[in-house]
Amino acid sequence: MSRSTRSDDPQVHDLLGIGFGPSNLALAIAIREATAGSGRIDSAVFLERQPSFGWHRGMLLDDATMQVSFLKDLVTLRNPASGFSFLCYLQSRGRLIDFINHKNLFPSRVEFHDYLEWAAAQVDDLVRYGHDVVDVRPVWRDGELDHFEVLAQVGPCSAAPVSYRARNLVLGVGLRPYLPDGITLDTRVWHSRDLLPNLRGLVPSEPSRFVVVGAGQSAAEAVDHLHREFPAAEVCAVFSRYGYSPADDSSFANRIFDPAAVQEYFTAPPEVKEMMLSYHGNTNYSVVDQELIDELYRRVYQEKVRGIERLRILNLSRLVETVRTPEGVRMVVESLVSNEKTVLDADVVVFATGYRPVDPFDLLGEAAEVCLRDDAGRALVDRDYRLRTRPEVRAGIYLQGGTEHSHGISSSLLSNTAVRAAEILGAICARSADPALDREPEYAGAPGSPA
Ligand SMILES: Cc1cc2nc3c(=O)[nH]c(=O)nc-3n(C[C@H](O)[C@H](O)[C@H](O)COP(=O)(O)OP(=O)(O)OC[C@H]3O[C@@H](n4cnc5c(N)ncnc54)[C@H](O)[C@@H]3O)c2cc1C
Structure with missing residues (x-):
């Protein structure tokens, strides 16, 4: 049964992010920092179900520390000169010198949460909080899937969901307990x-x-x-x-979280992928x-x-x-x-x-029918995190998280957030500049390609 909707936002956005945790926050910052020529999109919006920014608030225990270096913040691995780095945050809070004297790569979770909130506040105009995405519908034009309609519940369930439209979706919905x-x-x-x-x-x-x-x-x-x-x-x-x-946090094992490890994992044969996860599961x-x-x-x-x-x-x-x-x-x-x-x-x-990853297909509703799956029923994902879809689909769906089977162990972690955001933004910009890219899979022949 189709639900009635309110279209508060009739614009077709270039990008709509579902969820606004660190992954999509890093993407919002990459969009804000993009300059003409380096890949830019005209309009983006992010929908987040929480009433305000929050990162695992229920576990912000006083003594808990980060399990990743502060240098793997939202931006540094993409752009060490970014004004959104953890170091810039410290400077703005007047604690830079105190942090240096602390001689510590792993800040408290409470402090990192404050950093994330500080960064989120600077891209507030791109986010609609209190928006729980409940459905995604494909919108067809001349036999091609042109864009998606995204329905979000705002306020009580009895209210009609609000509708947004976008040519590219980026799912950053995290994990479920x-x-x-x-x-x-x-x-x-x-x-x-x-x-x-x-x-x-x-x-x-x-x-x-x-x-x-x-x-x-x-x-x-x-x-x-x-x-x-x-x-x-x-x-x-x-x-x-x-x-x-x-936890094995020794230097060589830690390289499993490097951007280069994503590429190696993605191109490795299935038995090597399995070996990498089983040898290094004890890093996480x-x-x-x-x-x-x-x-x-x-x-x-x-x-x-x-x-x-x-x-x-x-x-x-x-x-x-x-x-x-x-x-x-x-x-x-x-x-x-x-x-x-x-x-x-x-x-x-x-x-x-x-926790377990949220199944993207549960969220995608009718739009899930155009996505391709591997023999185990898992999403087929390209190197640029784009879900592989049927050939008549022009619009894109990208995953931040839920890609451990294709991109490796850092999929649900913070380690690659900055780099992955740049890769996704780059892919969306490249495809919108050259629609021909949509017509052939970028990584045809990559593991899991349909025959
Ligand atoms: C207690 C704890 C500590 C951790 N510490 C670390 C660490 O130190 N280092 C590390 O690398 N990783 C850590 N992790 C792993 C964690 O997955 C990442 O830190 C990080 O949260 C991933 O960011 P994300 O944006 O992908 O997902 P999340 O942070 O989970 O964000 C997803 C967001 O999507 C929203 N959302 C979900 N569904 C919808 C919907 N339908 N509509 C609208 N919004 C929706 C959620 O409300 C949430 O805000 C930790 C995990 C936990 C639970």
């Missing part, structure tokens, strides 16, 4: 994404036990935070690993900063010395039952070694069970 089967979130069952806002609303204000499920960075951070902030509460960490494993997935591991171990040991064990590690264990009770949550945890079961009554359970 992952939960084990059968788990439903409520006031006592949380995903780590919502940790801080949920803690602010927690009743009772003096809980006696938290359970945190998971062994990755967010899980370790949640354990650390809860143990510190609630000195009367027990914190149980439940995971199937033997122990928290350290289910791993924890060494410093945090050391700190948690220090606390466990110190509690043993004092005979009060408030931080309990239930390793080699899995959660077999989670039941809501009037007072909180009852969980049954089973040892993978002995099958022995432990019952834990907790005020709150936090699932720090990670």
Whole structure:
């Protein structure tokens, strides 16, 4: 059934970004900085569902630090002279010299969030906040898909969605929280994404036990935070690993996040792609900063010395039952070694069970039908991040994120944000300057090309 819409913006934009996290923010800045001759587009707009700029606000824990160098900010790898760099931000906040004295490549997440907000405020005119994109429709002209109509919900669901039009879409919609089967979130069952806002609303204000499920960075951070902030509460960490494993951030392994690694990954045969992900998954997935591991171990040991064990590690264990009770949550945890079961009554359970990419096809609605897929049903994506589409499609859809299968492990991270934004903008400009490029795939013969 087609929905009635309001067309507040009848213009057909050159580019419409869906989502305004760091990826599309970097793109908005690249657009703002583009000069005539270096590739310029006439009109762009970004739609973001949050009421204002926000980057993982629920996990802006006081002590959490960035896992990427500040030099991999929104711009520096694209344009080290940009006025939108982290260093320019520090200068504008009057902290440049203090930061230098700190001798630190990895600012706190709170500070980086402030940097992102500072940058976002300077391109505010390009963004419509409070716009939740709910559908994308192809618009055909003379047998060709000319542009897209994008529908966004603004305000209550009962209101008619607002309609925008664009020749190129750039999806930068990030990740969605992952939960084990059968788990439903409520006031006592949380995903780590919502940790801080949920803690602010927690009743009772003096809980006696938290359970945190998971062994990755967010899980370790949640354990650390809860143990510190609630000195009367027990914190149980439940995971199937033997122990928290350290993130490999050594120099050679770190090169997997370089722009050059994207090119190598893209052109590698499938078995090499698989090998790269499996060798170097421990640079990002289910791993924890060494410093945090050391700190948690220090606390466990110190509690043993004092005979009060408030931080309990239930390793080699899995959660077999989670039941809501009037007072909180009852969980049954089973040892993978002995099958022995432990019952834990907790005020709150936090699932720090990670994230998965948003499926672009879920968002694209009817427009998904013109996109090509590989044998596994995944999007076929060109090197310039453009979704491969049927030949009669003139309009473009580009992905920022959700391209790990084609472009490698940095796909959902910040490492390549600056460079990727330039590549996407360059591709859109090149195609609008020379429409013939639309008629043949840029990387015909690349892995995954349809025969
Ligand atoms: C707690 C945490 C810490 C992290 N720290 C690091 C780090 O230190 N280094 C690193 O490299 N990576 C880190 N990451 C990975 C993270 O994916 C990236 O930092 C970054 O958020 C990717 O930016 P993005 O713009 O692609 O996605 P996001 O930041 O997720 O932004 C996507 C945006 O799209 C919006 N959106 C989604 N759907 C719609 C829709 N239908 N309509 C309108 N808007 C929509 C969302 O509201 C959101 O604002 C971290 C992740 C988490 C969860």
